[in-house]
Amino acid sequence: MTDETTGTAERGAPGTTAGPTAPVPDFAAVGAAYDAYGRSARGRLRHDLVHRRLGAELPERPVRVLDAGCGDGETTLRLAAAGHEVTAVDASAGMLAAAARRLAADAGPEARVRFLRADVEVLTAEELGTDEPFDAVCCHGVLMYLDRPDEAVARLAGLVAEQGLLSVLTKNRRAIGFREALRGDHAAALGLIASGTDTSTGRLGLRTRGDSAGDLDRLAAENGLRPLPWQGVRVLNDHREDWAPGPEEYAAALEAEWAASSRDPYRRLAPLVHALARRVREPSGT
Numbered sequence: 001m002t003d004e005t006t007g008t009a010e011r012g013a014p015g016t017t018a019g020p021t022a023p024v025p026d027f028a029a030v031g032a033a034y035d036a037y038g039r040s041a042r043g044r045l046r047h048d049l050v051h052r053r054l055g056a057e058l059p060e061r062p063v064r065v066l067d068a069g070c071g072d073g074e075t076t077l078r079l080a081a082a083g084h085e086v087t088a089v090d091a092s093a094g095m096l097a098a099a100a101r102r103l104a105a106d107a108g109p110e111a112r113v114r115f116l117r118a119d120v121e122v123l124t125a126e127e128l129g130t131d132e133p134f135d136a137v138c139c140h141g142v143l144m145y146l147d148r149p150d151e152a153v154a155r156l157a158g159l160v161a162e163q164g165l166l167s168v169l170t171k172n173r174r175a176i177g178f179r180e181a182l183r184g185d186h187a188a189a190l191g192l193i194a195s196g197t198d199t200s201t202g203r204l205g206l207r208t209r210g211d212s213a214g215d216l217d218r219l220a221a222e223n224g225l226r227p228l229p230w231q232g233v234r235v236l237n238d239h240r241e242d243w244a245p246g247p248e249e250y251a252a253a254l255e256a257e258w259a260a261s262s263r264d265p266y267r268r269l270a271p272l273v274h275a276l277a278r279r280v281r282e283p284s285g286t
Contacts, residue, residue: 046169139152141169153166157219
């Protein structure tokens with residue numbers, strides 16, 4: 001789940017949250033806008049970039065994956081199609097139903113997916129009905145709706161198996177205001193940048209909060225994981241709201257975005273940050 005942010009500045013001291021965000025919303029209530037974003041070229045770029053990185057980090061053999069905050073099932077379906085066994089969790093019954101409908105339309109991976117309604121922020125192994133940790137835990141587009149990421153990251157990290165992967169996609173705190181500037185809305189950009197805010201209001205009318213890659217890496221390390229190189233998602237085309245490229249243009253854009261996603265200074269200006277970390281047993285001292 002993700003709300004692409006635009007526009008309204010929330011004043012606050014640099015490095016602080018301007019106030020509590022709203023509870024994690026039920027995206028079924030804004031389903032039309034959510035669906036439209038998922039089908040857009042910008043939405044496809046996000047999913048294609050994130051899934052390419054996941055494919056590079058996950059084993060080729062089937063593994064157990066937790067999709068925490070699965071939304072309408074885009075990540076779940078891609079992982080299941082790749083042969084993985086997926087537990088898809090969301091707090092919204094409506095979004096779980098939408099994901100189940102999408103899965104039913106593609107009978108191939110259906111047997112490899114289990115849906116569960118639960119709140120990601122307080123998710124436990126007991127609630128998941130398993131004592132086994134997961135080979136990968138994905139949490140994409142959820143942290144931005146929480147007042148703080150600490151507890152959620154700790155809980156998710158605790159569900160990662162030895163050699164397993166944690167994948168977090170969220171709003172990039174360091175780039176708030178950049179999209180508005182590229183679109184020519186300089187008044188909104190000035191308000192967001194000068195205030196030092198880490199929150200803004202998105203086009204769905206929902207207030208979201210950002211984290212930096214450094215913050216996410218620190219949280220992963222504090223919870224026993226080793227951070228991997230992070231990526232910035234949708235650096236070059238984020239401001240192109242009505243962009244409708246043909247296949248060749250989209251393919252070229254995807255490759256340019258992939259190149260920018262792992263390189264400074266480009267990745268630091270991306271609206272979304274994709275932070276990954278792995279549970280690696282440290283060698284014992286002699």
